[in-house]
Amino acid sequence: MDLILVRHGDSEATPGLCIGQTDVALSSEGFLSIQRLAAHWQGSAPRFLFCSDLRRAQQSAQIFAARFAIEPLADPRLRELDLGEWDGERWDAIAAKDPVRYRHWADNWVIQEAPGGESFSDVIRRTGAWLASLLGSMADDDLVLTVAHAGSIRALLCHALGLPPAKAFAIGLGHARASRIRYRMGQFEVSYTNASRFEADA
Known part of the structure; x- marks a missing residue:
């Protein structure tokens, strides 16, 4: 199985906001960037198209759905990190009004939940x-396209590749960027990450 992971386009959220599961829409530039990425698709269409059920991911997935004439399958397990009480607030305001919990979370984010979050x-x-569940239902030659978020894509890559969670931010993931991993003979290998266009299958 080949799994292509796409981060949604830029959203309408104001810079500096804490955006986890706050359900913001794509910006106009976000739509355009996903359209540009989709235009560079190479090879056969994916067998399945999955996405997070948050609006910015679903709107991005719809652009691919129109191109391939397939229905995107939304799954809440692909959502961004839930930042609980802080979600939707400014990061500088959070650090100022809740400094002790913020510092503790920032120092221990791998295992420490945000207040009311995860x-x-x-x-x-x-x-x-x-x-x-995906691996249990796909054939070796299946191609799956998934549109999600920086946090959930980093989590998938850590899980698939056995990377220490603390190293997750070593994986660059820009908006409207694609990463591809391949599952063969019981293990994953990386084809490419954080690409501004899809690369041909080797």
Whole structure:
């Protein structure tokens, strides 16, 4: 199985906001960037198109759905990290009004939940459950396209490749960028990451 992971386009959220599961829409530039990415698709169409059920991911997935004439399958397990009480607030305001909890979370984000939210380890568990169900239902030659978020894609890559969660931010993931991994003989290998266009299958 080949799995292509696409981060949604830029959203309408104001820069500096804490945006986890806050359900913001794509910006006009976000739409355009996903359209440009979709225009550079190479090879056969994916067998399945999955996406997070948050609006910015679903809107991005719809652009691919129109291109391939397939229905996107939304799954909440592909959502961004839940930042709980902080979601939708400005990061500088959070650090100013809740400095102790913010500092503790920032120092221990892999295992520490945001207040009322989840930790990165929680995201690895839920995306890992999605990945396990996918592997159990796909054939070796299936191609799957998935539109999600920086946090959930990093979690999937950590899970698939056995990377320490603390190294997740070593994986660059821009908006409207694609990464491709391949599952063969019981293990994953990386084809490419954070690409501004799809690369031909080797």
